[in-house]
Amino acid sequence: MSAGSAGVTNRQVRLRARPVGLPRPDDFELVETAPGELSLGEVRVRARYISLDPAMRGWMNANRSYIRPVEVGAVMRAAAIGEVVLSRHHRFQVGETVVGMLGVQELGVAHGDQLLKVDPALASLPTLLGALGGNGLTAYFGLLDVGHPEPGETVLVSAAAGGVGSVVGQIASIVGCRAVGIAGGAAKCRHLVEDLGFDAAIDYKAPQGGDLRKAIEATCPDGIHVYFDNVGGEILDAALGQLAVGARVVVCGAISQYNAEGRVLGPSNYLNLIVKRARMEGFLTFDYQDRYAEGHAQLAQWLGEGRLRTREHVVKGIERFHEALMLLFTGDKLGKLVLELQ
């Protein structure tokens, strides 16, 4: 037993089997272990909130994409926020609040160079993890650096009530664009317009006029200048059909396709990129690592000014990891999804 962990146990969620299609409860297992030794430079963190993100589904697959897959038997990868309980890194002290890829576990370990120190006075821990953390940075760099929105343009975003989409729409408004969001259900759509200041919202489950394409046409009459896509599938196709000339499609994710057992549904309307001289571009937030401080500071400023509003959907208890994960795919949640640890 190392110093600082005598008698302490660590509950962690491990990947037991690679999911086929929608993850099932027994694809994971909750295991109680004793924390190990820290190497020089490492920091141990007691996690308070775990971020649940669509990208996690991809990490469960065997094929390498931009990051290696989670090994079967290993702790499930996830971002988390918590307090330092032990540090062998000169920049971190016990009690400081940090965000990092700490995994789905009570006591995570990461090298200090991979941890972001955050100020708990700025916002609640779930907001620091979401809108001021990875989701906010994804929205900030994806919209501004890949989408290049210009004042007066129309920005459409899918999964608009989610952790990334809700920030995308609000930044669009802040930089002078019309923000239109696509979400599932009347409650989310009301939330977008009434709480977050979107100019319009489309309920893809019951679109105005009975047809998603018509609803997009009605809410984006001058065409879509920037489409920020988190969902893929039919919604991406409908958006491609209503692009403005010179449009930018920011490909952030495709949650509708992550559990596909066959081929991913490719966008049939991609030839509209020719007709509209438009582009479709993917990005990874971690390519902007050396600008995280800039993004975080800007998001924090907007939050402080009341121009950025946040909402989190909290599920309590590490043992409810699978149940919480499912909410990403069913959409039965409102706001950024986090798992709270006791």
Next chain:
Amino acid sequence: MSAGSAGVTNRQVRLRARPVGLPRPDDFELVETAPGELSLGEVRVRARYISLDPAMRGWMNANRSYIRPVEVGAVMRAAAIGEVVLSRHHRFQVGETVVGMLGVQELGVAHGDQLLKVDPALASLPTLLGALGGNGLTAYFGLLDVGHPEPGETVLVSAAAGGVGSVVGQIASIVGCRAVGIAGGAAKCRHLVEDLGFDAAIDYKAPQGGDLRKAIEATCPDGIHVYFDNVGGEILDAALGQLAVGARVVVCGAISQYNAEGRVLGPSNYLNLIVKRARMEGFLTFDYQDRYAEGHAQLAQWLGEGRLRTREHVVKGIERFHEALMLLFTGDKLGKLVLELQ
């Protein structure tokens, strides 16, 4: 009868019915008419060669894309090269050689502002129409302005033995890239490497190793930096699977999908745009109209220096329009496809 047309007849190919799937002979009719009067500014041209291009298939459909459809009963739209036989435009004299959208007919009429005067001493008429005309300009602006190839990068182009693709690959070589072409059949692949100087060629009908993806991997071991796509479908998907980080996919056309009666096959691998932080971008050559002279002059210079080589596949006789058109889709031709008029 107007002056200059007494007793002269004009044979023209009209669209009789909108094709469903692959165009059939009776979707067109050959009609003999008398040429009409010229309005002020118009020029009458005796066409020598008509350009056959995949884009023509799209113009036959009812839906408007970047240009209005050809009306049923109207002359089929096409680019052509020929000599001025009557001019009511101050910049054009009888006997001058011009290129323009003159339609599939012996005597075409266009406003002089829409015609490009070309120098018949520079190259043969088919080459002036193709590699120094619309196809060459499409290759030039699409590759250089949309694809942004850098020396040392790998450029992959599909339909590489065709009017556009053959120029794309040669420009890629000229600007210092590795040029790899995809074409159908051993003869075309030999032509690419031996006559046009491509670094490698892939026969998609019998790919090296039996698998298109493996053949792309083998010929583009550092990944594809620029993929210039003329075909869409499975070949686009295979190319998306082998992109380098930061790749640019230039969407020029999708001949494999133009006769699709159902939905266009969207690129299932589009999510690789995220993994590789890559972009896919469409363009229209006519957006570069004010730079046509630059493109034409540069292509003519490369041709004169022997760095750009051309080959045309000539079908003789306006009455063979449909037969010639079919060669675009079967691929049973080598080089730029033109219809020669007597």
